[in-house]
Amino acid sequence: MKYGGARSLVRGSVLPEVVAENSTAIAISQQFPDAIVDAKNETDGPVFYIDPKQIVAVCRFLKDSGGFNQLAGVTGVDWWPRTPRFEVVYFLHCYEHNTRVRMIVRLAENQEADSVTSVWRGANWYEREVFDLFGVTFRNHPNLERIMMPADWEGYPLRKDYPVHGHKYSYQDE
Amino acid sequence: MREGYDHVASLDPEHELAIEDPSGLAFTGDGAGRARKMTLNMGPQHPSTHGVLRVVLELDGETIISARPEIGYLHTGIEKECEVKKYQQVVTLTDRVDYLSNLNNNLCYALAVERLMGVEIPPFAQWMRVMLCELQRISSHLVWLGTHAMDVGAMTPYFYTFREREEILKIFEMFSGQRMMTSYIRPGGLALEPPRGWHKVVSRVTDQLARGIEEYANLLTANPIWMNRTQGVGAVPLDVLIELGVTGPILRAAGLKTDARKDCPHSSYEKFDFEVPTRTGNDVFSRYEVRMDEMRQSVRIVRQALEGMPSGGEWRADAPHMLLPDREKMKTQMEALIYHFKIVTEGYRVPAGSVYQVVESPRGELGYYVVSDGTANPHRVFMRTPSFGNLQALGAMLEGTLLADAVAIMASLDFVLGDTDR
Numbered sequence: 001m002k003y004g005g006a007r008s009l010v011r012g013s014v015l016p017e018v019v020a021e022n023s024t025a026i027a028i029s030q031q032f033p034d035a036i037v038d039a040k041n042e043t044d045g046p047v048f049y050i051d052p053k054q055i056v057a058v059c060r061f062l063k064d065s066g067g068f069n070q071l072a073g074v075t076g077v078d079w080w081p082r083t084p085r086f087e088v089v090y091f092l093h094c095y096e097h098n099t100r101v102r103m104i105v106r107l108a109e110n111q112e113a114d115s116v117t118s119v120w121r122g123a124n125w126y127e128r129e130v131f132d133l134f135g136v137t138f139r140n141h142p143n144l145e146r147i148m149m150p151a152d153w154e155g156y157p158l159r160k161d162y163p164v165h166g167h168k169y170s171y172q173d174e
Numbered sequence: 175m176r177e178g179y180d181h182v183a184s185l186d187p188e189h190e191l192a193i194e195d196p197s198g199l200a201f202t203g204d205g206a207g208r209a210r211k212m213t214l215n216m217g218p219q220h221p222s223t224h225g226v227l228r229v230v231l232e233l234d235g236e237t238i239i240s241a242r243p244e245i246g247y248l249h250t251g252i253e254k255e256c257e258v259k260k261y262q263q264v265v266t267l268t269d270r271v272d273y274l275s276n277l278n279n280n281l282c283y284a285l286a287v288e289r290l291m292g293v294e295i296p297p298f299a300q301w302m303r304v305m306l307c308e309l310q311r312i313s314s315h316l317v318w319l320g321t322h323a324m325d326v327g328a329m330t331p332y333f334y335t336f337r338e339r340e341e342i343l344k345i346f347e348m349f350s351g352q353r354m355m356t357s358y359i360r361p362g363g364l365a366l367e368p369p370r371g372w373h374k375v376v377s378r379v380t381d382q383l384a385r386g387i388e389e390y391a392n393l394l395t396a397n398p399i400w401m402n403r404t405q406g407v408g409a410v411p412l413d414v415l416i417e418l419g420v421t422g423p424i425l426r427a428a429g430l431k432t433d434a435r436k437d438c439p440h441s442s443y444e445k446f447d448f449e450v451p452t453r454t455g456n457d458v459f460s461r462y463e464v465r466m467d468e469m470r471q472s473v474r475i476v477r478q479a480l481e482g483m484p485s486g487g488e489w490r491a492d493a494p495h496m497l498l499p500d501r502e503k504m505k506t507q508m509e510a511l512i513y514h515f516k517i518v519t520e521g522y523r524v525p526a527g528s529v530y531q532v533v534e535s536p537r538g539e540l541g542y543y544v545v546s547d548g549t550a551n552p553h554r555v556f557m558r559t560p561s562f563g564n565l566q567a568l569g570a571m572l573e574g575t576l577l578a579d580a581v582a583i584m585a586s587l588d589f590v591l592g593d594t595d596r
Contacts, residue, residue, distance in 0.1 A: 122419030148249040
């Protein structure tokens with residue numbers, strides 16, 4: 001398998017049952033024992049929930065040692081009124097081994113995320129879009145500005161408490 | 175005009191004085207020679223930006239020092255709207271994301287929902303999907319070729335490619351009643367039963383397309399002007415392209431043999447015999463050659479589909495809780511009436527979960543991330559569109575090139591603003 005080493009867990013780290021056999025999960029937990037806080041098995045493969053403070057380190061490890069040279073995209077999901085409210089989803093792709101990995105970071109409403117632009121420059125526009133449409137700020141992002149909405153827009157349209165028809169150009173009050 | 179928009183030189187004389195150097199020419203040299211920098215706005219309204227794309231260029235004479243693309247002019251909130259529609263209503267929205275490759279977007283969304291629902295599609299419907307998606311790919315590449323040639327200066331190919339594309343649009347109209355926004359591929363199968371006589375028509379058009387592709391290649395591939403304008407232009411190292419999020423024909427023209435139809439097999443693509451064309455030139459000419467070869471391979475796939483189409487004619491899955499029943503059955507059988515009523519008024523509930531479905535769009539890797547919370551409305555539909563990733567690389571590609579090459583490079587990226595902005 002591409003990471004090398006024995007298929008054993010570092011003492012003290014516990015992987016969620018569903019991904020205990022997954023090579024990517026094992027490799028991550030060997031480097032960062034408590035990074036994977038949860039995991040699920042979806043129809044297209046495993047999904048790892050990563051600790052927000054370690055996401056950049058995990059991404060860098062996966063890029064350098066795991067061959068995940070492309071970040072296919074970053075997006076957000078708003079689970080209001082559940083807490084933690086936001087999920088930031090990272091889609092990783094390794095061309096050489098034809099593998100894909102999905103990682104999710106759960107964030108509270110005003111919690112800042114860490115930008116992975118230092119790992120892949122292609123995260124730039126995707127994180128700008130998450131900031132623009134959800135209001136999640138990313139630390140260490142080179143230019144965190146709105147990308148879809150006009151620069152002076154107020155509000156974050158893809159949040160669940162934002163009306164579908166928008167708040168500025170409603171015909172109801174006119 | 176918006177307030178506080180200070181990039182554009184206003185006609186207000188007071189405003190002009192506030193800018194240090196209103197002419198936009200700033201001397202930056204320090205003795206070795208004078209370097210003049212000019213900021214030029216290739217505004218959202220431009221015949222060569224293939225849509226409403228704004229590129230802010232910093233020029234030194236005719237050389238581009240830096241380019242900053244700005245998007246968002248076509249953002250219509252499709253993803254937000256998906257969340258308030260039922261799963262079967264979202265299909266019509268997916269058509270309009272990438273308006274040149276409607277069926278490919280339909281297919282990606284349909285596959286994602288079918289995966290969440292656990293529905294199996296019969297082979298006939300799968301092969302029909304492949305055939306139509308490849309016809310759509312040819313149609314999209316024909317638009318790219320015509321507009322690319324016209325941007326570079328050749329007017330003739332545009333008329334020829336659109337003549338061929340007209341035949342493909344007639345086929346789509348025959349199948350679905352619509353030329354472009356067909357919504358013909360839906361979760362559960364196809365929208366309507368394929369019309370009588372479709373085999374003959376598709377067969378004739380495929381032969382026409384095969385001849386047409388060779389005609390365009392004859393006009394352009396060995397053309398000295400075309401080669402001079404496109405060879406050696408727009409090269410960025412492959413690992414930089416991958417890091418920036420570029421996918422599709424641009425990576426194939428840089429030497430990487432990757433195609434979602436082969437790497438993530440879906441909808442019985444694995445039963446078809448086709449090649450993934452690659453080149454090593456990594457310039458505009460290589461991307462042109464890759465897309466021409468892709469058109470030839472698509473013709474090959476359509477011919478295989480015509481010859482080997484599974485019998486049975488089952489164009490929809492057996493999923494009465496998800497698909498509207500036959501009209502006659504609805505009028506005579508109680509269960510069908512109830513199903514019809516429930517599907518139309520309440521929609522069908524999709525089990526909670528999420529899926530990231532990947533498909534090869536004519537522009538690159540197209541992915542739909544559908545999150546379901548167990549209700550009849552999707553909780554989140556994220557469209558990982560290829561043009562968004564490809565456009566990120568535009569700044570890197572334009573650095574150091576001439577202004578005239580910028581147009582050729584933008585055309586070679588083959589982005590669509592509906593795809594980028596959604």
